[in-house]
Amino acid sequence: MNGASRGALAAARERLDALTDSTSADAAKLAEELAAVTALLHREVSLRRVLTDPAQPGEAKAELAQRLLGGQTGGTTVDLVSGLVRSRWSQSRDLTDALEELANIADLTAAQQRGALDNVEDELFRFGRIVSSSTELRAALTNRAAKVSAKSELLRSLLGGRADVTTERLVTRLVTAPRGRSLEAGLESLSKLAAERRDRMVAVVTSAVVLSASQKQRLGAALAKLYGRTMHLNLDVDPEVLGGIRVQVGDEVINGSIADRIDDAARRVAG
Structure with missing residues (x-):
């Protein structure tokens, strides 16, 4: 997404976070309903175009969404979708992409709320x-x-x-x-x-053998210091690494032995 769509999605994510921070909001149910609306607008292309038509007043589009969804979904879902269609979108598909992302975030929030x-x-x-x-x-x-x-x-x-x-x-x-x-x-x-959801980065770590708990802790701490954010390690084992380790964070790849990379990371942080 870019332009108007990116701003609309950012605002919608803020509204979703505010809603799911409330203990009265059922994040899992919200996810299910948002996913259903996503499927509806993916099928009904003409409806999606009407709801994203920049020539139509935002309030009129919101009222249409409320008529369509009222009685079919909960009030929280209706409010979120109404806010989405009031916004401006660079292209109509961006609306369904945004709804899908919000559904996924709501499901992940439900998992976070129960510690999973x-x-x-x-x-x-x-x-x-x-x-x-x-x-x-x-x-x-x-x-x-x-x-x-x-x-x-x-x-x-x-x-x-x-x-x-x-x-x-x-x-x-x-x-x-x-x-x-x-x-x-x-x-x-x-x-x-x-x-x-936890404001952290993901490091994909590939090693020749399974890392010990101590090695995982040291590596995670070193990477967190390097990148300035909490780091979640996704661990994979590949014997072809030949005793070394490969760490990928976003587009950046770090290769080297476990001990050497941790020591180097510590020196870089100290420096």
């Missing part, structure tokens, strides 16, 4: 690794000819009872309603949103 956000982050990362290592699974989940019910059932067999309910909901929505994105891009976006 760390587990959801880890499960999203591990699921992405499983998909990338299995061409058959990826093909089954991204097959456009496959029925939604078949994909949902496959995900239930993979995640049901093994993953957090929020992880299962997020992945199921992504797989059954990809809206033109690749599975990998969608999982990466979810991981970033999860990290943002």
Whole structure:
């Protein structure tokens, strides 16, 4: 997104945070309803265009949204959507993208409220690794000819009872309603949103062997000092690393041995 759409989304995220800070707001229910509105506007292109038409008064578009959603969703969802359609959007698709992001944030907030956000982050990362290592699974989940019910059932067999309910909901929505994105891009976006919930960055750490608790603690502390933010470590094991470690934070890649990189990080911070 850019221009007007970026500003509209930022304002909507602030409103969502304010609403979910209240104990009376059911973040999981809000996520479900926002996802349903996303699906509606993705299907009904003409309606989406009307709701994002810059020539129409914002209040008129809000009233239309209220008539459509009133009685179908809760008041909190209606208020959020009304605020969204009052805003200006660079293109109509941005509205559905924004709604989808808000639904995902609401689900992650629900996980955070019950102390499960760390587990959801880890499960999203591990699921992405499983998909990338299995061409058959990826093909089954991204097959456009496959029925939604078949994909949902496959995900239930993979995640049901093994993953957090929020992880299962997020992945199921992504797989059954990809809206033109690749599975990998969608999982990466979810991981970033999860990290943002705690205002922290994500480091993908690949090592030849499983890191000890002490090594993880030292590495996380060193990276946090380097980047000035709390760092969440997504850990992966690859024997081809040959005793070293590869750390990726955003677009930056750090290669080197565990001890050397930690010592170097400590020297850089001290300097």
